[in-house]
Amino acid sequence: MALIHLRALGVTLSEPLFSDLDLTVAAGDRLGLVAANGRGKSTLLRCIAxxxxxxxxxVVRARGLRIAHVEQDVPPALHDLTVQAAVRRALPAEQAAAETWRVDVALDALEIPEPLRVRPLRALSGGWQRLAMLACAWVTDPGLLLLDEPNNHLDLARLARLEAFLNGLPRDVAVVLASHDRAFLDATTARTLFLRPQASETFPLPYGRAQAALAGIDAAQAREYQRDLKTAQQLRRQAAKLHNIGVNSGSDLLTVKTRQLRQRADRLEEAARPAHRERSAGTIRLAGRDTHAKVLVGFDDARVETPDGTLLFRTGRLTIGLGDRVVLLGRNGAGKSRLVSLVRQAVAEPGPATAAVRATPSLVLGHSDQALSELRAEETPHGLVCRRFEVGDQRARALLAGAGIAVDRQGRAIATLSGGQRARLAMLVLRLTRPSFYLLDEPTNHLDIEGQEALEAELKAQGATALLVSHDRSFVRAVGNRFWLIENRRLVEVESPEAFFAAEAAT
Incomplete structure (x- = not known):
């Protein structure tokens, strides 16, 4: 049964986000929505809602259809409510008085622990807030769930919980979700919509296979475009010859024929243009520097501790050599970010506290954390680039534009940028730093799929040396060539991340 019909749907702001979109969402559909940052995914979900x-x-909705829409941010009106109160508030009016048991059913379905249920939403981590908002949606007993980046801020254990929840939904409930997590899309969807300004494409396939199919269509279209351009160029050359003959002979017939050939060339070129005219959200490029050191960072059984001195784990004797891209694996709270901080301190401010962490003296550090703390909120992108690097005004503006920061935003505070723009700005800072060693904590946060794949390609093409923390399984698999796991208060090297991923999914 069809729940939603989109007919020639389009939204234009300063330019089209999408246009002429025809789509049907049926009962039981699991549809993944894919597009670059700022290209209309959230807008489309709001149109459907x-x-x-x-x-x-x-937008034609089935009569009586109940839609639940989970947006990326918690509504301000819910910040001070407890999780239970927020879910209770979401109950439909006819159920609010006599069916409060539904609240516990929704919370149990998402395995939200009892102690968290009585805490205010503002006191929860971003991951638990996402699951609480999903519980608010699920308690309404919807026929269609619209989820905007539902996996944001989730660690692997909670991501597995969310995947299990979505895959266990009743067969008649439809889900449309927007996400940049390729592994998550493959695990939870069976159809994929690639949203484009023109000629959006839908495939009855999960993301990975749909992306391969789309690449084939785009490649064929590109070849056809080049053939049609050659034909148009031939028509223009014929028109030029006839024009010269016509001018010399004074023939009106040849003048008309010249005009017709040019018009044919114009029509052919216009019709041949790639229909989607995809626009990049900004280029990600890296630029490392050479080093003669064979070992860049070494650990002499360093203690990794909480701020109050409690031992989290010991590193043992491990080294990171030239070209190693080490992925740090471990559950939330195991101490991954603490180790990253320790390495950063050992490079920037070596001293007794970091004596067990050795960094080669020539090491140039490129650091980015999940909060993008290297970027000062009150500073402007233009001011940041000019202050930290020896580039002039025009060069700074060109670099920022290439990274997806439009000229009208380059002079505004970094706090006003979207998450995707700030992530690309952080990547530009890394490029201009030209590090010999990358220290990256959740670098794919806020990056769209295009950005993730570009970062992966750059790290591998540069032969980068790095210590990485990431919950993005596709990124880990693509980039890592060594894997360190925190378990039983020790840091041990493992052959692959797959056993850890499987264990987290089974938690």
Missing amino acids: GAVEPTAGT
């Missing part, structure tokens, strides 16, 4: 009016086209 009825919160935004499209510029063109219509």
